Amino acid sequence: MESQRDFACIAGTRVVSQLRKEEEWIREPCILGVDEAGRGPVLGTMVYASAFCPLNTDISGRGYADSKTLTHEARGKLFRAIDADHGVGWVAHIMSAQHISHHMLGRDKISLNSLAFDATCCVIRTALENGANVKQIYVDTVGDADRHRERLSRAFPGIEFTVCPKADSLYPIVSAASIVAKVIRDQSLMDCQQSLKLQGEVGTGYPGDAATVVWLKDHIHPVLGFPPLVRHSWETCARLLEPPEAVSIKxxxxxxxxxxxxxxxxxxxxxxxxxxxxxxxxxxxxxxxxxxxxxxxxxxxxxx
Incomplete structure (x- = not known):
């Protein structure tokens, strides 16, 4: 499925989903999990995803796991299974590198944590607005779990939240969301590169990846900086844009x-x-x- 669908997001944001609005179970009590992929890379999109299913459905034997522990092939196979499963729905919020840079470097700066919170709310709200009767939500967190849970509870009163680190390893529904986010993030990186007609091996997109650093150095414009695939707000970019690679402008x-x-x-x-x-x-x-x-x-x- 990921090879047939274009997940490119060059500017702004976009939402993609498999909502199962026609299924009867969506009106029954449901659980929903939220996880992200691409928070740390200097290249490409950041993706937040939710997966949801009936509260009384046991999905523990389906092989869902933290996407980071799975091979690329295993993630793709599981994603196709999730997407084809009429008993599971999902939503993904794709945030472009340009969108991230614009808000983090703008006059009224918005932190990555704030952007992440808005994306989390988006994937929950989209499921709710399309009929999902969500009663319990499990969220993987990076920062303060209690504070994150309190903010989400205020945004969605009446829903029980469980927020904790490593939720993608502890709760299968979060693992499913992790797989959706990671597969879409990886495919989005390739689709964006193709849409922008950018050549070369980008690697994983993380600043510590030697292939990614080489790609960045090969795509520096001395005055205009980097192409839209790059998050200019990352310190990695600031260091690379110093002379002699780039021109100092006052x-x-x-x-x-x-x-x-x-x-x-x-x-x-x-x-x-x-x-x-x-x-x-x-x-x-x-x-x-x-x-x-x-x-x-x-x-x-x-x-x-």
């Missing part, structure tokens, strides 16, 4: 918000009306670079 920054004696007062913010509604006030632009002052340009977030 951008003219805005003056400090409060101004200083040498540069004069800070720029006044644009107001559309004086207090009491008496007319418009034009920004002076003092304290800003001449490019912005000459064009009377203002940051959107400060203008509204």
């Amino acid at each position: 951008f003219e920054a805005d003056e400090a918000a409060d101004g200083d004696a040498a540069n004069g007062p800070a720029q006044q913010r644009l107001n559309f009306a004086r207090p009491g509604g008496a007319g418009l006030v034009e920004s002076s632009g003092l304290g800003r670079h001449t490019f912005f002052r000459a064009r009377k340009l203002q940051r959107v977030t400060e203008a509204f």
Whole structure:
């Protein structure tokens, strides 16, 4: 199945699923597991996945295990079995490298943990909104398990959460989610590379993989950096973008918000009306670079 479906995600995010909405069991009490793949790599997508099935179904004998303990062939075979099993549903949230970098490096920075929490909520919510009567949820965690459980319980009141490290080894439903996430992540990396027409062996995508580091060095543009397959927010990229591999660029920054004696007062913010509604006030632009002052340009977030 993974060879027939394109899981490329170059920008933004996408959700793929096998929801089993037509099955009767989906309205019975269900359990759901959540796990991720691709949190640490410098290349490609990060994938969060959920798998769910009836609460009274015993799936312990199906060979589901932590995806990291399985071979590539075994994971593929199990994924095809999960996807074809009318008694199991799954949801995957694919997050592009560009999406991760944009939020981690943006003006209003969002941490990887926050992105991961939103993805976890997405794969749970998608199952719920499509009819799954989920009563118990098991989640693999990297950080503080108690804090993670409390946040999820607030987001989904009435559902019992079990959050713990190594959940993908302890609970078969989390193992199933782990397999879905890992297979889609691996296929997504290849699909993204093909879509972007990028050549070369990317390796596992982890910073410690020699093949990945070689690929990164071979794909540095001295001014524009790396292609969209790469997470620019990783420290690995910052180190590689230093001279002589890349050109050092210095951008003219805005003056400090409060101004200083040498540069004069800070720029006044644009107001559309004086207090009491008496007319418009034009920004002076003092304290800003001449490019912005000459064009009377203002940051959107400060203008509204």
